[in-house]
Structure formats: structure tokens, C-alpha cells
Amino acid sequence: MLDFMDNVQNAFYEASHWNVDNSYGALNATARALLDFQTPKGLRLQISSLAAPNFATSYTLGSVGVVDGSVSYLYSSLPLRGRFKSSDLDLHNVIKGYRHLQKLRRPDEDWWWEVWHSGKRIDRRDTLLYGRIFLPQSTLEALYLRRLSPTKQLKISAVSSSSLNNGGTILALLQNDVGKYSTEYMYSTDSVLMGVRGLYNFGPDPRVAPTIPVTAQEIAEPVHGRFSAGAELYYGLLNKSGGISTGLRFTTLPNHTGFPYTMTLTLNPLMGNLSSTYAVKAGQNLALCSRIDFNFYSYESELQLGCELWRRRRNTDIEWAVKKLRPDWKQPNVAPDEDVSGILKARVDQNWKIGVLWEGRIKELLFTLGASLDLKKREQIIRAVGIELQYSS
Template sequence: MLDFMEYIQLSFAEATNWNRDNSYATLTATAHSLLDFSTPERLRVHLSSLSTPHFATSYTLGTVGLIDGSVSYLYSTVPFTETPSRSTLIPLRKLSPGYRQVNHPIPRDWNTVLDSVTSTSSHDDQQQPFLANKPTLLHATLHLPPPTTLNALFLRRISPTMQLTLAVCSTRGPPLSKSAPQASLLTQLSHDTGKYSNEYLFSTDNALFGWRGLWNFGLDPRSSKEPRLSLLSAGAEAYYSPVSSLIGMSTGLRFSTLAAATDVPASASTGANQSTPISSFPYTLTLTLTPLTGSLSTSYSLRASPNLAFSSRFGFNVYSWESEMVAGCELWRRSKREEDDGLEWARQKMRTWDPVPPPPSELPTTKPMDGEEEATDSVLKIRVDQSWNLRLLWEGRVKELLVSAGVGLGPSSFSSSSWTTASAGAGTQSSGPSYWRGVGVSVFYSS
């Protein structure tokens, strides 16, 4: 489950109209959310609040032998007046990432946006964020007890197509140590036009330079208004450090259906000729290749219904012949609507008996498959690999609290191979058979 500050940062991206799907970093985000979710390892309590529309705070307290925690603050020039902040109102699908419906790339032409902003400049200065006040976000988290670690984030939208991100990580040494704090700075400049995106990175740690790019095939969203049913994207990344002579690179493909491919038009019930959707279920296919290490990975994710999704991944290394097979699913439980009086079946019957069809404007429309607006009580996620390592995660509401509970079972702890990306026991090996790897609970409350 995402913490409160991550939720606010996602709300900032939505408020500033930034498409996070149009990036090579999120090429495998759907399979990652369904297969590489982490389970709590201990008891943790999160207390958060959106004090003002511009300012948020969060406090975390955890215990496992020793007590630790963190203090977080966030400030944004963009007000979050329409963002639900109470734990009883925040959509659970916003905090528990699952199957992600890839959005249509947003056209990001500076001249078009500039013309629309200039036309409203004489009416309201608040409607011209890129001229009067460029959206900016500041975030800092201090982890306690010593040795303390400070994480800071500076994010600024330079233009509708450009975004600058500065991330700082500083760790203080032991209390009796006189060494200076270890700090590193990561700079990222993102350029997103809708048709393609580029990201340029630099880290002071070993003077690492990096680049990531993603290209969307098919119709150009900047010059075509026709609806697209699917999206094929190709991307790559490369890194180089002149200090340590470190070189890294990877490439990948993604094919995903868009919302237009699964939504049934409302006018279809009136008997009008409509083309058949290419698929009744949203799905996403990915293929990634790391040439230097010889790793090849494919994934297939399918959303069978608004409340059920499946995903599988197969990985293979051409140098060592190591392989990986992982399968997982998520099952959402929807809550009953308070306004449901139990007579919906009678209303459906009355509609079928009515000889005069209602006008098209009053016909029911099919809701998008993303389901983010649906009220949900809980979600159950299951993940199993070829070694029968099982991971279970339950997340839901208990009164006014958001609770995340998980357990890991299996004959051995997760291996430290390159396939393991988010396991609690990565890098450890058990001395013998072990079927109980750990259980944890996290409790969230926000006001």
C-alpha cells in the first residue's frame, strides 16, 4: 500500500496533467504491481493529515525489537482542494496499485497550451499556471533514530512538456563518528510530447549519467483525433559512469489495450451500427531485454472483470540458463452502495417492458474498466513462483483505518538472483526448510 505522501504526489501529477504511463520507467508497472508487491514485515502505524490544501504531514512509527519511525512534510503550490484526504474517503485503488489501465498519450504541444492559457489570462490569473506560477512540489522525510537519513524531493513543471526533479539522500554516520554525512543528488529532466518521451538523469554517486526514452507507434495524438483501441510502445535506457566505468542498458516493448477497446458505446443499445471492440477484457503484454546480463523477461496481464485481474511473468537468462516463472492475481471486494434499496431488479424489468426507449442522453453507459471510482472494501493479492514461495497480501478498511496485512510462506526464502525485485527476504538464504518467512501489519489513518 502506498503511503500518504506517495498518494499526494500522484495527485499532484494528476492535477498538473502529467501522464506517468508515458515513461520507460513504468513500462512494466502493471506486472510489477500484480507480481512484485511487498508484504509488511512488522507492525507499523502511519498517521497523516492534509492540514491545508497546500501542506501535508505524515508520521510513521514501527517496532521490531527497536522502535523507529519517520517524519514527513510536503508543500505544493497546486492546491489539493478536490483530493480526498481522509482515510475513510480515499479510494482504496489509489493506495493499492493493481492492474493499471494505460491512458492515451496526452498531446503536449507548447504553442497550443500557451494559446489556451493566454486567452484566459485577462479573466483569472490562477488559470495560467505555466505563466504566473509554475507548479512546484517540495517533500522531505527524516528517518529516525540515528543514524538518521534525510530524503528530500524538489519537483517543478518547467513547461507543459518539461518536468524537473531533484532528489537528495543524506545519511548521517553513527553518533560517535566524526565523518561527514554521506549525501547523493539525483537530477532528472523529463520531456514528454505524447508521441514520445525522453528522460535525462545524472547522479552524483559515481557521476552516473543516464537516459531513458519511450516511443509510441501508431497515430500521432498531436495531429489525429480518432480514438485509438490499442497502444504499442518501445523504449530503451542506458547508463554510464566515467568514475567506475559502469555501463548499463536495456530495451523493451509494451502492447496494451486502451479504454476505447473495451468500452461499449451507449448508442449501441439503440440499434445503431457500431464496430465490435477488439477485446472484451483489458490486457497488457511486455517484453524486456538486458543485453549485457543476458536477461529476457515477458509478462502478460489480464483484467477479467473490474474486480479480478491475473498476471504471469517468465524470465530467462541466456548466459546462466536461470529461469523464473511467477503468477499472481488480485481480487477486489466491492461494498454495497448505501443508496441501494434492493429494487434495482424491478427497475430493470420496467425498462425492458417499456415499449418506448428513453432518449440516448438517459441511457445507461458502461463505466470504464479501471474501476477507480468504484467503492471497494478490500483487496486480496496472491503471488507464487516456481519454487512455491507464496506471498499473500490483504488490504482494506476497518472502521476509519486502512489496514495492510501480509504473510510470506515457502520452502525457502527468496533467492538473491536478478529476478527478485521486491521480496522481503532478498539476498538471504535459509539453512534448511522453512515454511514461515514472516508476517506483518501496517495501519494507516489520515484526517
């Protein structure tokens, strides 16, 4: 489940019209959500608040061997008006599951962002600042996010810790997204690493207005899917080493009449790794995913299977009818997913390592209950068990 601050950052992206899915880094987002979820360890409690449309705070307390925690603050120059209370937010916005990619939107025109007053231009670019300190380790995380233009964004993240080389590291990303394609330029102080990656979407260009169809065939053949291809290249100046990878993705769009599905294929030729994933939304409440990894240097392979199952309340209609018969009944303001009681996630690999996760809401608390199992180790099958609780106001 997303942390409160991650949910606020996603709201900033949405309010500033930034598509987080249109990048090479998000090529395997669906498979990662269904297969690479983290199972909690021990007990962790998070209390958060959006004190103002521009300011948010969050406090976390955990117990994994020793008592630890964190304190974080976030500021956004763009007012955020979404639902952030744990009692009424949409669970689909905070639970990572099968991702339905939407149609590409046309980027905003530059002049749309201009604000003039008395003949002077006074508009400013939207900015987000985030900081988090971990206790008792005294590790500090920071994020600076600035929208430079309708198609450009600058993201600078930093970590300060005595356990890292030179006491910390800084990563800068200059992102460009025009809809049809996106590019990212990266620089990291760790090993003086520089890189570039990009993603290209085949099919219609959202920047070009659709022309009037001249034949009945053009009217009868709407686009139901999107094929994308991308690659990345990076090189470290200090350690004289680099890497390269490339990937393909095909996913169905919302107007697809059959089962939604997503297929990806990624290749790292230097390391010899080949990875293929297939995810399908097999029903309204069920999603399945598989991933096969193969190394053509060592001939080693790995298989992972995963699923997610949304559980819905069966008595929603009955409760609604009973309440309506009461003389003093008034229709309450409920979240759009008020019939959802939770979601069950599970994964397993060829070594019989299993991860199970149950996420949902009880009253005004969001909860994540999980466990990791290793069936080959009979003396200790249960590797870890944990629960996380979140409350936001």
C-alpha cells in the first residue's frame, strides 16, 4: 500500500498533468505491482495529515527488533484538493495493482500556463518539496520536484547517511514527455553516473489533431491497444562501467472490449538477462501475472506467478435497502469503493518462496497484513510476519 506521502505526490502529478506511466522506468509497473510487493515485518504505525492544501506531515513508528521511526514534511506550491482522509479515500488510489493505462493526452500549450497582471507576466512553475528523517539512524531523505514547462520536469532526490560513501548521494533527473515519446537524462554523484533513457509509443500522435475520416474503414477501426518500445544507457565515470537495456510493451486501452492485458519483454545484453511478463485482468475482481527470467550466459531461469483478488461486500445492496426504509434515513457521503472490503495478493516462485498480503480498511484505519513463507525450509517455514496501520486526516 502506498504511503501517505507517495499518495500526495501522485496527486501533485495528476494536478500538474504529468503522466507517470509514460516513461521507460514504468514499463514493468504492472508486473512489479503484482509480483514485487513488499511484505511488512513487525508492527508499523503511520499517522499523517494534510494540514493545508499546500502542506502535509507524516509520522511513522515501527518495531522490528528495535523501535525506530521517521518524520516527514511536504510542501506543494500547487494546492491539492483530493481526498486524503483514510476514512473516505479510494482504495484503488493507494493499493498497487493491475494498472489500466489511459489514452495519451495532448500536452498543454505553453501559453496555457501564462498568468498576466497589469501587463506583466507573474506565473510561477509548480514546485514540490519533501523531506524525511529516519530515527535513530539520523538518515535524511529529500526531494525537489519542479515543473519547468508543460512537457518538462526536474526531479532531484538526495540521501544523507554516514553509511554511504562520501556521506550521501544526489540523483538528478530531467524528464521530457510530449505524449508520443518521453526521454529522461540522469546524473548521480554516486560513481559520477550519467545516463539517458527513452520510451516511444507507436500509433496516433496526441499532439496532432485527428483528421476527418474519409472511409468507413477508418471509422470502424478504433485503436484498442498501445505498443511501446524503449531503451536506457548509463555509464559510471569513476568505476569505468556501464549498462544498457531495452524493452517492449503492449497493453490494451480502456476501449478494449475483451479482458485487459499487458505484455512486456526486456533485455539486458551485457548481463545476459531476458525477462518476459504477462498480466491479465481476468475479471472485475481478479488479476493474474507471470514472469519468466532467463540468463543466456549461465542458462539459469526463474519463474514467478502472482495474483490479486479484490473482495467486495455481498450485503451492500441489502444494507442500503434497510437504511432507506428508515424514516430518518439520509444517504451518507461514502467513498467510491465503499463496497470493497480488501484485496488479497499472493506470489510464488519455482523455489516455493511465497508472499501473501492482505490490504484494506477497518473503520478509519488502513491496514496491510502480510507474511513471507519458504516451504523448502521445514524447520522455519514462516520467514516474516508483519502488520502496518495508517491513519490520515
